[in-house]
Amino acid sequence: MVEVGVGNDAWDALKKSSVGVFPRLYELDFIWSAKVVHYLLTHQLVVRKNYEIWSLIDWQPIRLSLLEFGEITGLNCDMFDNGDLCKVDHKEFWAELNVCTTVGPSLNELQLVLGRCKNWSLEKRIIVGRLCILHIAIFGIAPTRRIPLECAKRVLDFEAFGRYPWGRVACKSLIHYIKCVSYDAKKSYTMEGFVYVLLIWGYEAVRVRHFFSHVDENLVPKWDGELEDENVNHLIRDILDDCVNRKAWDLVETSVTKRTKRKESIPMNVSEDSANKDKKAKPMEDCRYNADGNDTPSTAMLTMLKTLTEKVDNMNTNMATKLMAGLDAAIGTKNVIFDLDDGAHKDMQFLEVVFATNYFQLVKIVFTPT
Structure with a gap:
């Protein structure tokens, strides 16, 4: 325009x-x-x-x-x-x-x-x-x-x-x-x-x-x-310094069981309203970086990360060798077909990977299941 x-x-x-x-x-x-x-x-x-x-x-x-x-x-x-x-x-x-x-x-x-x-x-x-x-x-x-x-x-x-x-x-x-x-x-x-x-x-x-x-x-x-x-x-x-703790944002899973909670007894000199105020839940902590990996990060944030981390790990295992072998051939061509294992496409119809050769030049490689 x-x-x-x-x-x-x-x-x-x-x-x-x-x-x-x-x-x-x-x-x-x-x-x-x-x-x-x-x-x-x-x-x-x-x-x-x-x-x-x-x-x-x-x-x-x-x-x-x-x-x-x-x-x-x-x-x-x-x-x-x-x-x-x-x-x-x-x-x-x-x-x-x-x-x-x-x-x-x-x-x-x-x-x-x-x-x-x-x-x-x-x-x-x-x-x-x-x-x-x-x-x-x-x-x-x-x-x-x-x-x-x-x-x-x-x-x-x-x-x-x-x-x-x-x-x-x-x-x-x-x-x-x-x-x-x-x-x-x-x-x-x-x-x-x-x-x-x-x-x-x-x-x-x-x-x-x-x-x-x-x-x-x-x-x-x-x-x-x-x-x-x-x-x-x-x-x-x-x-x-290349010493980032890779487990700083790992999700810590805990088993949850439902049980009927007994109503705690309240001392006679304490009112029920004041006792309930003391039981208010604490706010969630921020997802803070911990170099030692001791603090428990925000569960809500890490739940979103878990799925992608597993996918990335699987992709690296199944496809990294074949991808790097064909990368040189991909530069300068419009379409390159990789012969991938069926297991690499268990849950995918196709996968698009875009590589940046520099800030403003991109090569697009389309993977199709065999």
Whole structure:
């Protein structure tokens, strides 16, 4: 929609801009897998960080923070400069867009502009394209919602737009919406933010077993108002030292038997109401990392992990040798058929595995039962 609306010359200029990673990613026809994203979202670890997401792939914890986000997208993720104000008069151009001057545009309004801006100057069409990228990719919000006015005005000043840390804005938006999603008793849910980053993050984690950036020994990204979490700090050190306790999140099974509970006698000087208050159940503990493996983690979280862990172990045993033997042949071809044992497909009609050769080039291998 944006490519056709702004024209080829403006589209090429957008690809070379500071947010050019998004139109370039679109042109790669990136493979989308909702199941991968859903798995990452529903296997999160409980952390007290406002701007970090931790998830488990098998036993391996991986982190999505500003550092990983910047490494994936290549966007400017510097700290916000409160003194960097964009003082431009947007009212005249907003009038051409038919947008109220007190707010930023919505995608619905920009769609109408894209249908009538083909004869506009190159500079104006680039501005329209930038507004679309901000809405679709940087903020990743619904078509009816509006870009914040202070951010939208920066499209009119090419220098102010280029130096702004859009990577920090996009990362903050994505992580905020991840933490707001509710998965309770829903067949589907809607998530905002540039969700494709989650997909690339998951592929990179599978490719290198854990995706964890280590840039100039800066292990923790800087955010104003970020919370401290000692469990996360210990986990980071163990990842770097390659000594993560693989059993830290194992499910501890206990047998439960039903029995009639006798009513306990209450001392005569204690009322029944006060006695019941003392018997209130304690809240569940967070799923905390324990290097010694002594603490019992959250049963609810680990129940979700158990099924996938067993599947991954079975896949590694049955398929790893044949998969690695055919991987070299898969690179550069569209379809490769592997002769797999019937036991590998006991419960599967087919299995799709996507390998990331780098951030933006993917090879898709489809396994079919013989």
